[in-house]
Amino acid sequence: xxxxxxxxxxxxRTVLDRDVFTRPPADFGQExxxxxxxxxxxxxLFDLIDAFRRVVGRAPADSGLKINIETKTMxxxxxxxxxxxxxxxxxxxxxxxxxxxxRMDLVLSFLAVLELARVGRLKLYQHTATGELTxxxxxxxxxxxxEPDWERQFGDASG
Amino acid sequence: xxxGLKQIIEGLxxxxxxxxTPKKIMEITENASLDRVQRVLDxxxxxYEELGRAFVLKRVAGGYQFRTRPELSAYILQLKKxxxxxxxxxxxxxxxxxxxxxxxxxxxxxxxxxxxxxxxxKTLLEKxxxxxxGRKDLPGRPIIYGxxxxxxxxxxxxxxxxxPSVEEMESLGPDDExxxx
Numbered sequence: 082x083x084x085x086x087x088x089x090x091x092x093x094r095t096v097l098d099r100d101v102f103t104r105p106p107a108d109f110g111q112e113x114x115x116x117x118x119x120x121x122x123x124x125x126l127f128d129l130i131d132a133f134r135r136v137v138g139r140a141p142a143d144s145g146l147k148i149n150i151e152t153k154t155m156x157x158x159x160x161x162x163x164x165x166x167x168x169x170x171x172x173x174x175x176x177x178x179x180x181x182x183x184r185m186d187l188v189l190s191f192l193a194v195l196e197l198a199r200v201g202r203l204k205l206y207q208h209t210a211t212g213e214l215t216x217x218x219x220x221x222x223x224x225x226x227x228e229p230d231w232e233r234q235f236g237d238a239s240g
Numbered sequence: 241x242x243x244g245l246k247q248i249i250e251g252l253x254x255x256x257x258x259x260x261t262p263k264k265i266m267e268i269t270e271n272a273s274l275d276r277v278q279r280v281l282d283x284x285x286x287x288y289e290e291l292g293r294a295f296v297l298k299r300v301a302g303g304y305q306f307r308t309r310p311e312l313s314a315y316i317l318q319l320k321k322x323x324x325x326x327x328x329x330x331x332x333x334x335x336x337x338x339x340x341x342x343x344x345x346x347x348x349x350x351x352x353x354x355x356x357x358x359x360x361x362k363t364l365l366e367k368x369x370x371x372x373x374g375r376k377d378l379p380g381r382p383i384i385y386g387x388x389x390x391x392x393x394x395x396x397x398x399x400x401x402x403x404p405s406v407e408e409m410e411s412l413g414p415d416d417e418x419x420x421x
Contacts (some may be wrong), residue, residue: 091336094397097307220365220372
């Protein structure tokens with residue numbers, strides 16, 4: 082059996098998002114953008130900072146004054162984002178921050194995304210037309226490597 | 241309106257963003273047995289095919305999902321204003337090797353392809369088409385790779401068994417270059 086023939090078998094199949102299409106993700110109002118395609122380009126740290134600024138800009142004016150005694154730790158936020166991305170594979174940055182009630186929450190989300198991008202657990206893409214930043218989950222190359230104890234790793238950083 | 245099991249299942253399939261397994265449907269509908277759910281799915285599959293509508297119910301990745309007919313792709317791509325999903329020839333060859341030889345080590349892939357595949361393996365991992373499936377009990381405990389559910393979804397496969405067999409592939413003609421088996 083030839084490798085090129087096997088590749089041809091895959092090439093000739095009806096391929097999702099090339100030949101056949103499904104309905105967009107329907108998650109009752111939590112719709113995320115499409116997976117990476119030509120309308121998405123890899124985003125840089127500066128794009129993430131811009132996205133963060135936009136999210137902060139949209140936050141209610143008084144949110145910075147609130148004292149939130151239930152602020153999460155950095156580790157908790159990282160673990161939450163990993164769990165979300167494992168489940169959904171991708172998430173728009175703005176939707177990820179949707180439930181952040183204070184500026185501290187937003188900062189925590191930003192730092193958590195930054196850390197996960199740094200360690201290669203997610204990739205950042207930006208929609209060319211809308212500028213929307215989307216996070217894509219990256220599978221661990223080694224499945225036997227235990228999931229880091231994020232809460233222990235960052236537990237004291239922001240708690 | 242008094243809805244029957246068929247409409248309930250049809251509704252679940254309509255809103256699901258991933259292929260729904262008969263087992264999952266059975267859990268949601270509670271009273272229906274797996275056999276009954278499967279019978280309804282078969283009926284729906286046939287009905288949508290015979291109706292000649294723009295979409296059909298397909299068996300994909302162990303479940304069922306509504307998908308448009310391939311003949312519509314040019315129109316849908318215009319609506320979505322995007323280029324179709326494409327993998328490079330090198331990525332397709334690497335993916336084919338992993339699909340047919342899984343679980344397979346990177347060194348085995350490189351032996352067949354004759355080139356370094358580190359970058360391609362990383363890309364396929366990022367696209368979620370392959371995954372690390374464990375480690376080989378060899379010095380250095382190298383990672384072995386296998387395909388994912390997303391691979392089945394992307395290539396419209398109900399299961400890995402739906403890939404053409406080695407015997408079927410042999411009938412394509414003799415050529416010793418880059419042999420998989």
